[in-house]
Amino acid sequence: MHAEMLVRMVNQIAEFYGTGSAPDIAANETLSHLKRMWAPRMCKQIVEIGSDDPGLSPISRVAVGLLAAAQAQKRVAG
């Protein structure tokens, strides 16, 4: 998928969960949404794009970082 599109989608999700919530809670809600609703290949791609992508919002960055950690853990466990 277009990297730009994926970045926009994560930002939209983070924006929703970010309203009125502390950033760490919002990042966890965003992470949970990605895990529940996105296909693995989309999750993998956003992790490859990286949490330091300048297009990502601050909450998105944290969420993508958490997703990368979760995937690494799963690889180790699997």
Place this chain on the structure above:
Amino acid sequence: MYAIDHHDYGTPPSDSQVRVTVEIDGTPLEVPEGTSVMRAAALAGTSIPKLCATDSLKAFGSCRLCLVEIEGRRGYPASCTTLVADGMKIRTQSDKLAQLRRGVVELYVSEHPLDCAGCPADGHCELQDMAKLHGVTENVFAKDGRCSERITHESKARVQALMTDNSNPYFSFDPALCIACSRCVRACDETQGTLALTISGRGLASQVSASAAELFIDSECVSCGACVEACPTAALSEKSIAALARPAEKSVTTTCAYCGVGCSLKAEVIDGQVSRMVPNRDGHANNGHACVKGRFAYGYATHPDRIKAPMIRAKITDPWREVSWDEAIQHSANEFRRIQAKYGRDAVGGITSSRCTNEEVYLVQKLIRAAFGNNNVDTCARVCHSPTGFGLKQTLGESAGTQTFMSVMKSDVAIVMGANPTDGHPVFASHLKRALRAGAQLIVIDPREIALVRTPHIEAAYHLQLRPGTNVAIISALAHVIVTEGLVKEEYVSQRCEKEAFDKWRSWVADPRHSPEATEEVTGVPAATVRGAARLYAAAKNGSIYYGLGVTEHSQGSTTVLGIANLAMATGNLGREGVGVNPLRGQNNVQGSCDMGSFPHEFPGYRHVSDDSTRHLFEGAWGVELSDEPGLRIPNMFEAALDGSFKGMYIQGEDLAQSDPNTLHVVAALSALECVVVQDIFMCETAKFAHVLLPGSSFLEKDGTFTNAERRISPVRKVMEPIAGLADWEITQRLSNALGYPMNYQHPSEIMDEIARLTPTFHGVTYEKLEQQGSIQWPCNAEAPEGTPTMHIGSFVRGKGKFFVTEYVATPERVNGRFPLLLTTGRVLSQYNVGAQTRRTQNNVWHSEDTVEIHPHDAEVRGIAHGDWIGIVSRAGETVLRADVTDRVQPGVIYTTFHFPESGANVITTDNSDWATNCPEYKVTAVQVVKVSKPLDWQLRFRENRESRLPSRREVARETL
């Protein structure tokens, strides 16, 4: 004429709980208070003669044929207008009654031609029945000289002056056969709510006319057929039965395959063909009503364009080659397996159809999960109501509407938001109009002035004519008023909702930036209007919300659904009759296709694929290991096709190339696939990109069930054999077997048994129960063995209701100097979605091309006149449509429908989508319009090749007179 197997009770039932005892011809009987004497007698097995009464309409008492004797009362009261009283003793038969009734029948017969043979109603005409019953075989007035000169003169003059009106494509009106009983007029008023008919003149000269004595086609008539169904003679009758000229052999009760109202219909059959479709008066969703689509537009099922044989081709540029079923199925299976071997297990996927039955949808998602071995399954709900599923699940715990359609009759205030029920959900609109005529109030939230804002005898209390794309802002403004003016139902909220989430929401929405005054600039709706609407809804004893695609098809579609649920919870409007949150779902089985596990992250019953116990349950039943991670959604499949990682698709009855946004993008993606298997009844737009065509079956050619927007599971019954030999469930089963994953169902009932076994909300559903009850609203299980008409009584499915903060975020699709107008889309009554079915019927008489509505001001500054071709250019593409200059739209907004492929509405819509579900943002596209001289070349090619170019209404009316 009502259905051939309908037993008529004369007047509607009473819903009183109080019982009274009466005596009918000496036999005691207990009936509800408020029952008519006529109905009581019918319940006792005695049919009192009648002409002006029928059990779908309030009693009128005009024909005086239904006279009875009541002990202790003088005279001979009409049994249809006389209500029972406790202890009442009624005589329905006596010599005097027989004499009086015979006199009445003689009078009617004297005014009616006596050539029954050849009449479309012969054998099923109530006047003919009454004449036979009373031994009246001739016009005694003419014979024995009793006929006064006045009668003869008036009758002759009247009949001569009257001509049959054949202007409607589906029914005709022959005034010579009319007995002026006014059943048609009352049906149009009471059942349909259009008030198109009147009886003019008096006595024997009285005559039915449409609007101001116009032809039906030119009148306000919306061709629902209610008057035709109510007519006791052939005065109003279907042209289809006149053509066949003999009575139907049988009646098969089935369910409409058009919109999400899911009307129950009776297909009357002659020689294996449908002779007419009659609404089922026992239908729980429709109560004996239907619209022009379900009632009349079923001819597509036998249209010559139907695909009748499987076809394959190596490349999409090759010609099609007809092959046997076996070859087509084996070829498809080989291709899918080849692709998986070369590109990986996840390189294939499929789409389920919201037009197919629950059983067929279930099989396709089962094939994808079990035979393909991934979760790459999605459905057209992606592009319509996926935000509903998400939003209602999050807030209330169940991804479905909360009420029955009839619940609206108990509403005091109804909000209709982003929906146009008179066109999209016509039978629900008729129920709503009935509630409004009985005193309920209406709030419309829509950028357009939809018909419900002002119709005969109805005016919305408020019309919040917001700018497209500002739904969330308006919902927050309504909530702000409710919170800050002390209108929250505190006790309800504290008992039934999560406190922390509510407190957070309350303090967030109370912020002055959400006030109607602050949001007015964004929404364009005057603050006073918003405040008035919020107070009206919050103060209502029962307030209900109905919404459509105008809510969901936005980049914040899910946010609006969450906001709507917030409003309902805050005002205590969930968990009883008359209230609720009610998505008006588009296609006949879009609810069912979602229920059946069509989403890539959910098994049937909305259970996440990562849930171990659910997955193990399915693994046990299906005998395979299943993926625990969500698959691709439709837009993701397209993206993956373009990046080369997705190569094959099995598409069951969906026209993605026409219905999905940003057509150019979709076309590029479909063209990039190595194997597209399309299963459809017509050569749809998507079929142009297919390598295999599997001819599907229409709803008339199979058994199964549909689930409507009220969660109502209704039976679909086979009326004729599948034209190409196989029902869709049989095709999927064969494909699965060819893929090496065995399926061996003998009948769809076995599939439903499996669904019921594996899905808690369906545990109690069986075909036997459907047969007994007529329909079942899920959840249906041990706790609710007969189903659940109203959800969330006492507590929410998720336990405590959860409020969500719903911040308004403007869509990225903004107007600017280059694209200064907002385009929004919708639908018309006579056409359905991409038009594949209705375009192949005479419904084209009402709408044979899509036009674009533009406000007079916007038209004038661009030099555009009504009927001009105008080019519409967006950031995604361009198209050309004819201008309809009207103030139904506000300045700055244009509106079109997408029923014809050459309209290209989706060529110009962008790929913006809902943040949570990827539902495309069809409802907001920034555009510019300019006057042009003709359509684009590709549109002209479409128009030339189109299956049917029908003449205009005027031409039809003139030709058929």
